[in-house]
Amino acid sequence: MELILKDIVKKYDGKAILNNISATFKQGYCYLLLGENGAGKSTLAKCIVGDEDYDNGTIQFNNSSQSVVDNAVIQYQSFDSYQHLKIREVIRLFEKLSNQNVDLEELYEILELQTFDHVLLKNASGGQRKAVSIFLAFLLNKRIVILDEPFADLDLMKKKQLMHFLQNEMNKQGKILIIISHEVAGFETLFDYVYILKDGKFIENGSKQELVTKYKNTVLAGIEGIYFEVTGKVLGGRAG
Amino acid sequence: MITQISRTFMLESMRNTGVTLGNILPAFTFFICSMIFKLTMTENEEVVNFLIKGQFLPISILLLLFSFAFSSATIYLADMKANKTFNWVKRTGVAPSTYYVGMGIGVFTLVNVFLVLLLVCYSFLIALSFVSFLKIVFISNFVLLALYPLSFILAGVFKNGKVAQSMLVPIMILFMFSITMPSMFLTIADKNPQDYYIFLSWNPMLYLHDSLQLHLNMANETWLPEYRYFIILTVFSILLAVIARKVYSLR
Numbered sequence: 001m002e003l004i005l006k007d008i009v010k011k012y013d014g015k016a017i018l019n020n021i022s023a024t025f026k027q028g029y030c031y032l033l034l035g036e037n038g039a040g041k042s043t044l045a046k047c048i049v050g051d052e053d054y055d056n057g058t059i060q061f062n063n064s065s066q067s068v069v070d071n072a073v074i075q076y077q078s079f080d081s082y083q084h085l086k087i088r089e090v091i092r093l094f095e096k097l098s099n100q101n102v103d104l105e106e107l108y109e110i111l112e113l114q115t116f117d118h119v120l121l122k123n124a125s126g127g128q129r130k131a132v133s134i135f136l137a138f139l140l141n142k143r144i145v146i147l148d149e150p151f152a153d154l155d156l157m158k159k160k161q162l163m164h165f166l167q168n169e170m171n172k173q174g175k176i177l178i179i180i181s182h183e184v185a186g187f188e189t190l191f192d193y194v195y196i197l198k199d200g201k202f203i204e205n206g207s208k209q210e211l212v213t214k215y216k217n218t219v220l221a222g223i224e225g226i227y228f229e230v231t232g233k234v235l236g237g238r239a240g
Numbered sequence: 241m242i243t244q245i246s247r248t249f250m251l252e253s254m255r256n257t258g259v260t261l262g263n264i265l266p267a268f269t270f271f272i273c274s275m276i277f278k279l280t281m282t283e284n285e286e287v288v289n290f291l292i293k294g295q296f297l298p299i300s301i302l303l304l305l306f307s308f309a310f311s312s313a314t315i316y317l318a319d320m321k322a323n324k325t326f327n328w329v330k331r332t333g334v335a336p337s338t339y340y341v342g343m344g345i346g347v348f349t350l351v352n353v354f355l356v357l358l359l360v361c362y363s364f365l366i367a368l369s370f371v372s373f374l375k376i377v378f379i380s381n382f383v384l385l386a387l388y389p390l391s392f393i394l395a396g397v398f399k400n401g402k403v404a405q406s407m408l409v410p411i412m413i414l415f416m417f418s419i420t421m422p423s424m425f426l427t428i429a430d431k432n433p434q435d436y437y438i439f440l441s442w443n444p445m446l447y448l449h450d451s452l453q454l455h456l457n458m459a460n461e462t463w464l465p466e467y468r469y470f471i472i473l474t475v476f477s478i479l480l481a482v483i484a485r486k487v488y489s490l491r
Contacts, residue, residue, distance in 0.1 A: 051324075073331050076324070082325070083252070085248065085252060089248075093244060097241060097244065098332035098333060099333070140332065
């Protein structure tokens with residue numbers, strides 16, 4: 001099963017945010033989406049999951065446009081709904097609504113939800129809201145999962161645990177994982193493919209191995225080095 | 241699934257103490273005023289009863305319906321739109337119509353609980369037969385049926401809960417006082433308010449107000465036969481639901 005993007009164009013007020021984007025995402029692989037702020041990463045993610053309409057091109061999963069929306073979920077940076085429900089009540093609500101019986105005990109522990117699931121959403125911190133968002137993204141049990149900066153706000157050990165969870169989800173459940181992250185050091189084994197976006201276009205993409213071979217003598221190690229070679233900038237936005 | 245949606249709406253509404261108090265306070269303020277009048281003006285009992293039946297009780301019910309079904313639901317829906325709740329909900333596979341019905345059950349339940357409580361309170365002040373009691377609850381529910389989709393339309397128009405809140409005040413005044421004021425002033429001027437009801441037929445509150453006058457023994461008959469009120473209100477509800485479906489985007 002593949003997610004295929006072909007010539008996607010998205011414009012805001014006549015300005016192209018996504019400019020003829022084409023890509024193929026295969027089942028059971030993890031894709032890293034890199035780019036500066038405003039490069040079009042979030043817009044692309046929203047187009048894939050159907051939150052935004054695009055002006056031109058096609059997005060298909062299993063040769064159908066409709067099934068993309070039905071099979072995709074995005075973890076938004078925050079969860080601001082149901083302010084007067086406790087976090088565990090929100091989770092229970094989504095369990096009932098989606099009628100899914102997914103064993104996510106491990107993720108519950110990694111995100112430490114048990115320590116704050118009694119908190120009302122309106123009193124939850126940014127990190128706690130994000131944890132809810134990540135949890136719900138997996139609770140909905142979709143084939144395509146897009147995560148937006150999932151590692152931020154977690155301590156080092158939890159980051160590693162989350163990485164192993166994601167690898168497991170990808171391999172055993174056969175999901176397509178697309179991760180937008182500025183934090184890649186220490187998680188490089190998770191990513192199979194890297195796409196670098198600039199001004200609404202992919203300026204570089206390929207399997208991690210291909211890119212490592214292509215950009216051999218980089219100043220920085222691994223994916224950070226590749227990104228630096230391609231854009232002249234350090235991941236996180238500083239000028240190189 | 242519908243039960244879960246209703247439960248969520250009721251739980252959130254009741255936990256939001258500011259909103260809950262704001263919803264019930266206006267209606268019960270008129271009851272408290274009625275009680276004070278009843279206790280202090282003992283020598284003019286007939287006038288007090290007339291005042292309670294003609295003004296205070298109808299305004300209490302109108303305010304209760306407005307607060308819960310209209311203001312509260314509109315703000316709730318506008319906030320849901322603003323914080324993109326439906327982006328999550330649509331991925332659960334729940335149809336928008338299921339959410340519409342589930343939330344509607346929550347709204348109806350809350351309104352009915354407080355409506356019954358309000359009428360029980362008033363029954364200590366004025367003679368209110370059990371049949372009148374039930375008929376008032378019945379017509380109130382039909383008005384609620386007509387008003388409920390309107391909250392989706394308004395929530396579709398307004399950007400978020402705060403904008404909705406500020407815009408609902410003039411809308412509420414328009415809906416309420418277009419009924420109560422003409423009735424009061426025309427009665428004082430010794431004219432029959434029902435002669436002018438045709439001009440107010442766009443307002444669902446008219447049918448409630450007119451039915452209340454009958455069931456509280458303030459009028460001998462309603463402007464139109466009551467069964468027509470139920471038909472009109474049902475048609476209102478269906479038409480508005482169709483518009484709501486177009487105006488309130490889940491995205």
